[in-house]
Amino acid sequence: MNEAHIASAFDRDLEAIQATLMKMGGMVETAVLDSARSLADRDVELAEQVRKADKAIDALEEQVNEEAARVIALRAPTAGDLRTVLTVIKISANLERCGDYAKNLAKRTAILVETPEVSGTTASVLRMSREVQLMLKDALDAYIQRDEALAQRVILRDEDVDQMYTALFRELLTHMMEDPRNITACMHLHFIGKNIERMGDHVTSIAEQVVYLVTGHMPDDARPKQDRTAYVAEGL
Amino acid sequence: MTDIIAEPEGGDRRKGSLLAQDTRTQKRNAAERRFQIYGMVAVSIAVLALVFLLTSIVSNGIGSFSQTFISLDVVLAEDKLDKTGSRDRTEMAKVSTFGYAPLIKAAIEDRIAAEGIEIEGLTKPDAVISKEAAAQLRNFVLANTDRVGDTVEFKFLASGRIDGYYKGRVTMASAALDRNISPEQLMLADALKDAGALERTFNWDFITAPDASENRPEAAGLGVAILGSLYMMVVVLFLALPIGVAASIYLEEFAPKNFLTDVIEVNISNLAAVPSIVFGILGLAIFINFAGLPQSAPIVGGLVLTLMTLPTIIIATRASLKSVPPSIREAALGVGASKMQTVFHHVLPLAAPGILTGTIIGLSQALGETAPLLLIGMVAFVREYPGAPPEGFFDPASALPVQIYNWTTRSDPAFVERASGAIIVLLIFLLIMNIVAIILRRRFERRW
């Protein structure tokens, strides 16, 4: 579908909403990376920056929604054009949630810098966060390039994030059992880990939207789930 | 909308097969076939009537296009024609046609002798030659005074009875009873024919010569009538077309839609149905009595026919103007054309084919009109051609349909043939005009 519409304004409208979406995606990527970095470096100022930047992400989501509604009302898009607009709306919602999680991480970082560091956990968190950020980048690239294969690969990588989260969960349990003074920090870290895992799920959702956009169906296979934390019992 | 759907009668129609026609369909088909047959019968009757008409006219009239001529050598005796010997035209003009008749008589007697023709009981051999011959001879001599004294070969019209003999009207038996011709003279004609002096050729004079008196049907021609009709058509064309088109444009485009305009429109439609003789009376009263125009002139005939043709042209023009789609007018107005510009640049060119067709139909009708012309005096016997226009419009002339009427009233049976011949000429003109109308219609075909 590389031909332009006879009405060039239609093309401009579609490009505009996708451009806004990409801008939002860039901002969320930055937020994810910065929030993890602020935790690793115990940088309170960076955390504060991430917190404030979330407002802009929320405003963009609102803008995307308004513009998408306009396109639907004025252009009555069909087929690929319709899927473009629908996926823009859904992806912006996913991105906005990711942004919220990043903000949440930054908030908790401000608290964590008061408590002594729990050894080893920050690295795991950083690794998870890095993986999610790479997944997000690839998902957005897949969207722009309409690359279904890349999107499918992103979906599979969520498995890794889930595994990392399960491992972090066990690690934190161990730390808490070792020393009850760690409990506060570990609880925050646990929520941080959960948030990053949720971010991964949202990125996977974005990748699924890309598959929908390109093929017209949601991906067949059930999302692989490796989150075994629900089954973790003491001593396992 | 009824809520109850009634059962159609013959409700079993739906159950029957399509391949077998039910009774209703059969009856309907039979009725339609009958109607078609009625139509064909009607058309056949009309065609038969037309064929009968044409055959009778043509068979009666075709003879008038050929004429019998006799070739003779005439000695232009000086002692008879130019007594003074001066060759002066005015002097020689004093010799009337009476003086020329003996020359002709001498010529034919010479020819008889030369060919060795002997017929018992032959008297007045010059009766086989038309009386017109003397005038023809005189005109030649006066035009060529230097030929006096020479012997010149002439082709003279044979007399009406001789012509009739060769066309089957006159027989030996009827000649015996006839005052104007005798059987011996007929035999003389045969002898001359054998000798090659008498022949029957195509008669151009029928179309070009002026009318002749009752006694000389052989010399009668349509020249004056054709010219008169032509002048009248010119007058009608140049008067009726502009006035009619202008009136029509005004009524259609510019006149306010009020009671007065309605009255005018109704009256114009009624005028088209007025009997043509009424227009003749009108013409007599206004143009001849009141305006003092000369009687029997093409100008008067043209004016009367203009009045008659105006309603036809106006009605045809209005129909054409109405048929131009309003979208063209709107387009022109939308671009900023004024009402006049719209009418003249856009509506009129598109209406032109219809207007032309209407005009030609009107002219064709006018060509064949007789009654009004009778009243304004064009029934007179006119010998001279009307002059060249514009003065020619005021000279007396005749008209084709009137000439036909005139000839049918004459006693000589040769005029029957002449009248039928004139009808053929008239029909040919009407045919030409209608063909022109068809061609024009085709050429300016609708382009929107």
Next chain:
Amino acid sequence: MNDMRITNRTIEMNDIKIAAKGVDVFYGDTHAIKDVSVEIQDKTVTAFIGPSGCGKSTFLRCLNRMNDTIDVARVTGDIRIDGEDIYDAKVDPVQLRAKVGMVFQKPNPFPKSIYDNIAYGPRIHGLSRNKTELDEIVETSLRRGAIWNEVKDRLDQPGTGLSGGQQQRLCIARAIATEPEVLLMDEPCSALDPIATAQIEELIDDLKQRYSVVIVTHSMHQAARVSQKTAFFHLGDLVEYGETGHIFTNPEDSRTESYITGRIG
């Protein structure tokens, strides 16, 4: 951030081209337009929408005094173009119609050559001094009408020999040949197929850079695609007038919403 917003929304800055106040139109006894006031902006596409018989075409035809040709029509009220009252006695409708061009529902090229179709208007208004200038005007108009490439080799052929969409573009080129400032379009695409319609809409989008365009359309979707401002007429009243995106996403009046969502005819 504004560069990412969908364009064509910053129209509040344009001048008012046509100002109508308290306009009433009567056809005999029928009150066709009831006290309508509206301000049409310059270099903008304004759409008039509404169900059949609501008066949108009637109001459009008031703007170039085409209603004058209908004897029973009576127009009262104030209509000003560039501040001048067009119903003033000193105004000659012919001159007005050179300034306010019109394109009709059914394409109606003159049955003349393509060249003469375009050249007629400039000729009668004396817009060119010689043949060269006239040729230029013809070429410019055909280019602006997005039809030059298709007809440049056959300018002497009849205008009626083109396809429907091409004829309508020819009519648009003809309307802009007289250098109008306002273009009125009365359902210009209703006789055309979807592809031709889309081409004309793209052309209209282009034309708004030079002219004020007022388009009457019975397809509200066309109004949505093509216009920046929309006026909704219903039974002779102007119910709502506003920015197109606003009207189609969140209209103020419930009648507007009913019409747009297809709840009233």
